[in-house]
Amino acid sequence: MAVYSTNEFRSGLKVMLDNDPCAIIENEFVKPGKGQAFNRVKIRNLKTGRVIERTFKSGESLEGADVVDMEMQYLYNDGDYRHFMNQETFEQYQADAKTVGDTALWLKDQDMCTVTLWNDSPLAVTPANFVELEIVETDPGVRGDTSGGGGKPAKLSTGAVVRVPLFVAQGEIIKVDTRTAEYISRVKE
Amino acid sequence: MLQRIRVFFAQRNVLEVETPLLSHACGTEPQLAFFTTTFEFSTSEKLFLQTSPEFAMKRLLAAGSGSIYQICKAFRNSEVGRFHNPEFTMLEWYRVGFDLNDLMNEVETLFVELSEGKFNAPQRKSYVQVFAQYTDLNALEFSFDAYSDFAIKQEMSEAITFCEHNHALWLDYLFSFCVQPNLGKNTLCLIYGYPACQSALARINAENSLVADRFEVFFNGVELGNGFYELKDSEEQNRRFEAEIHTRKTQHLANVVKDEHLLSALKSGLPDCAGIAIGLDRLLMILTNADRISDVLSFDIERA
Numbered sequence: 001m002a003v004y005s006t007n008e009f010r011s012g013l014k015v016m017l018d019n020d021p022c023a024i025i026e027n028e029f030v031k032p033g034k035g036q037a038f039n040r041v042k043i044r045n046l047k048t049g050r051v052i053e054r055t056f057k058s059g060e061s062l063e064g065a066d067v068v069d070m071e072m073q074y075l076y077n078d079g080d081y082r083h084f085m086n087q088e089t090f091e092q093y094q095a096d097a098k099t100v101g102d103t104a105l106w107l108k109d110q111d112m113c114t115v116t117l118w119n120d121s122p123l124a125v126t127p128a129n130f131v132e133l134e135i136v137e138t139d140p141g142v143r144g145d146t147s148g149g150g151g152k153p154a155k156l157s158t159g160a161v162v163r164v165p166l167f168v169a170q171g172e173i174i175k176v177d178t179r180t181a182e183y184i185s186r187v188k189e
Numbered sequence: 190m191l192q193r194i195r196v197f198f199a200q201r202n203v204l205e206v207e208t209p210l211l212s213h214a215c216g217t218e219p220q221l222a223f224f225t226t227t228f229e230f231s232t233s234e235k236l237f238l239q240t241s242p243e244f245a246m247k248r249l250l251a252a253g254s255g256s257i258y259q260i261c262k263a264f265r266n267s268e269v270g271r272f273h274n275p276e277f278t279m280l281e282w283y284r285v286g287f288d289l290n291d292l293m294n295e296v297e298t299l300f301v302e303l304s305e306g307k308f309n310a311p312q313r314k315s316y317v318q319v320f321a322q323y324t325d326l327n328a329l330e331f332s333f334d335a336y337s338d339f340a341i342k343q344e345m346s347e348a349i350t351f352c353e354h355n356h357a358l359w360l361d362y363l364f365s366f367c368v369q370p371n372l373g374k375n376t377l378c379l380i381y382g383y384p385a386c387q388s389a390l391a392r393i394n395a396e397n398s399l400v401a402d403r404f405e406v407f408f409n410g411v412e413l414g415n416g417f418y419e420l421k422d423s424e425e426q427n428r429r430f431e432a433e434i435h436t437r438k439t440q441h442l443a444n445v446v447k448d449e450h451l452l453s454a455l456k457s458g459l460p461d462c463a464g465i466a467i468g469l470d471r472l473l474m475i476l477t478n479a480d481r482i483s484d485v486l487s488f489d490i491e492r493a
Contacts, residue, residue, distance in 0.1 A: 007267065029270025032369075033405070033415045034389045035220055035361035037268070055366065057351050058267070 005061040006039040014046070014067040017054070021046045021065035021118045029058070046116065046123055065118065069126075072115045074107045082107065084115050084122070095122035105160035106131050106178045127178040132187050133157050134173050138164065151183075190303060190473060191260060194280060197299055203256045203282060208245030210262060211236045214448035216243070217433040218389070219440060222266035224275075237446070238264040241466055242281055243390065244451040247419070250283055250462060251454035258282035260469070271481050272411060272471060274489050283464035289402050289418045292463035293379050296406060296416065300377050304476060308408070311377035317400075319380060320360075323368045328384050329399045331356035336363070343367065357386040372407040380405050390429075391417035406467070408475050416465030423455035 004015060009027040016022070022043045031037040037058035044051050046067065072084040072093070081094035082104070093115060097104070099122050106127035107113065114126040138154035151163040154174075162176055164183045175184040198205065215223050215237035224238040239245075241263050249257055263279045284292060293313065300308045320328035324339055336359050340348040345366065352359045372378045381404035385393055388401035402418035420426055430447040437445060473485045483489035 007269070029268070029273055030365050031220075031268065031270075031273065032361050032365055033412055034218065034387065035365070036358055037220065038362065038365060040366070055345065055347055055362070060351075 002064040003061045004064055006041075006056050006058050009039065009041055014065040015043075015062040016065045017043060017045075017062060020048075021067050021123065023067075025051065031058070046118070066120075067116060067118050067123065069114050069116050071112055074109060074111050074113055076109055077107075082125075084113070084125070093117070093122050095125060099123065100125045103127050105158055106133075106176075108133060108158060129177065129179060130175055130184065131178055132173055132175050133160070135164070135168065135170050138168065138170050140169065154183075190469070190476065193303055194260065194299070197302060198258050198282070201256075201295075203258050203284070204254065206246065206249060206254070206257045206259050207261070208242045208249070208259065210239050210264075212239055212245070212448075213237070214244070214446045214450070216240045217430050217437065217445050217447055219433055219436045219442055222268075222443070223445070224264050224266050225443075240265050241279060243464070243466070244448045246281060246283060246464070247459060248450055248454040250285065251457055251459045253460075256282070256284045256462075269490060272474075274470065274482050274486060276490065276493070277482075278469040279466050280469050281464065281466040283419070283462050285460045285462045287463040288461075289381065289404060289416065289463055292416050292418075292465060293381065293404060296379070296414070296465060296467075297377065300406075300472075303472070307375075307476070308377040311379060312373065313379045313381065315382040316380050316384065317382060319368055319372065320364065323371055324363055326363070328360060331359070339363070356384075360384060360387060369407065369412070370410040372410055374409065376408070378407045380407065388420075389415075389417065390420050390426075392420050406465075411471055411475070412468075413471055413475075414465050414467035416463065418463050419459065421455055421459035421461070423452050426455055427452055 004013060009024045011024055011026065013024045014021060015024065022045050024041060025044055026042040028040045029037065030040055039056045039058055041054050041056060042051060043054060070086060072086050075083040075085055081096055082100055083092055083094050085092045103125045108131065111128065111131060113128055115122050116124040133156040135154045136157050139152050151165055153161050154164040154168065155161050162181055162183050164174060168174060168186060173187040175187050176182065177184055213236060221240045223240050225235050226238065228234040228236050242259050242261050246257060246259060258281065260278065260280050262276055264276050266275060268275050297311045317328050320326060326335055326339055333354055337349045340346055348362050352362055372380065382400045383403040385399050385401050388403060391401040391403035394400040394402050404416045406413040434445060434447060470482050470485055474482060477485060479485050
């Protein structure tokens with residue numbers, strides 16, 4: 001794997017730090033006029049999601065991390081692992097609950113999502129920005145309700161709970177923004 | 190801004206000069222990387238682009254020029270960032286007969302005049318005082334344990350691995366990250382009395398040998414300039430050159446040619462003087478509230 005020096009640290013670059021794959025968020029060059037130059041770097045640990053700040057002497061280097069994002073289809077959940085398939089190569093990958101995390105709340109069989117691979121094994125799973133899911137449980141609406149009303153909780157087929165307008169009924173399919181967990185619209189079948 | 194600087198010095202009878210950007214020698218500081226180019230004539234010669242006009246201006250001073258100033262480009266390799274561009278504009282001036290205090294007064298006057306109110310009531314603090322204020326550490330006396338403890342408390346433990354027992358490096362690190370960001374909140378702040386291990390081209394203080402006669406100028410945590418009561422002892426200068434060339438070798442940095450012209454000029458006699466270099470691009474950033482140095486350059490290095 002390539003080695004990157006501090007002046008090559010750009011936002012988005014994936015490197016190894018303390019044996020974990022990390023992504024560079026920000027890199028600021030700091031130099032006293034008559035002294036040693038430093039780089040103050042903001043880094044996200046891709047395993048834990050934690051953001052840390054770390055200082056390097058300018059010119060120090062880190063090994064690159066073999067991290068790639070890949071579009072895959074979600075196949076099924078066997079209880080222990082969720083399975084994904086690369087639709088071009090038909091290669092399949094499995095990820096445990098810890099790796100999938102909260103993304104599980106948005107994964108419906110056959111949907112496309114982004115799987116982040118590190119050394120060819122899943123590191124994280126990101127759902128599509130918008131998913132369409134069925135409402136399995138919500139209070140019945142009251143006549144005369146309009147979209148201007150307050151809203152009510154609705155449980156979706158994947159287990160996620162989102163707030164929906166009062167007129168939306170159980171059994172309907174809705175479109176949700178997975179980044180904010182917000183209701184967008186109803187989907188006509 | 191440039192016009193007002195020129196008026197300021199004209200009123201004080203300071204002569205504007207111009208010195209070569211291309212030279213046979215260059216500053217030896219291990220922290221400054223330089224650009225080189227090749228002069229093709231009868232033979233090929235390596236020439237350096239100047240990291241500052243200091244040496245040439247000191248030669249003029251030794252030749253009896255009197256007080257002088259210069260506005261010129263300076264070049265420093267491997268420096269790019271919010272406050273750095275490898276080619277930048279510098280204002281450098283030397284005042285014959287001034288000591289550090291006189292020069293600090295003049296710097297404040299110039300900045301207050303240029304800023305139209307932004308730099309009123311400049312502050313002046315000693316390095317030791319601000320260092321203790323923000324770190325509780327003694328800047329003049331190095332204690333590996335005390336410095337390391339502080340770094341751990343600040344969640345900066347990586348400093349311990351790369352600063353090790355190098356006092357100057359610790360000072361650079363702690364000052365840059367724990368002290369400097371707090372300096373000069375909406376006003377100018379002059380820090381004087383740098384530890385002797387950070388003396389660069391300044392004299393060692395006559396009364397306290399732990400301190401160098403050097404000061405820096407800050408505004409909102411940004412360093413604007415560096416002033417010295419100039420070293421005029423050619424043997425001491427030679428020792429510092431040799432020490433820095435040696436450090437460069439041990440750190441595997443590019444080889445540099447020490448400036449024999451400067452040494453012989455010092456030998457013939459540099460008058461007592463104080464001098465300072467100001468980064469004009471950064472000053473312009475502050476005067477125009479710019480966020481990045483590229484905002485005040487016609488074309489920064491990425492687009493040059």
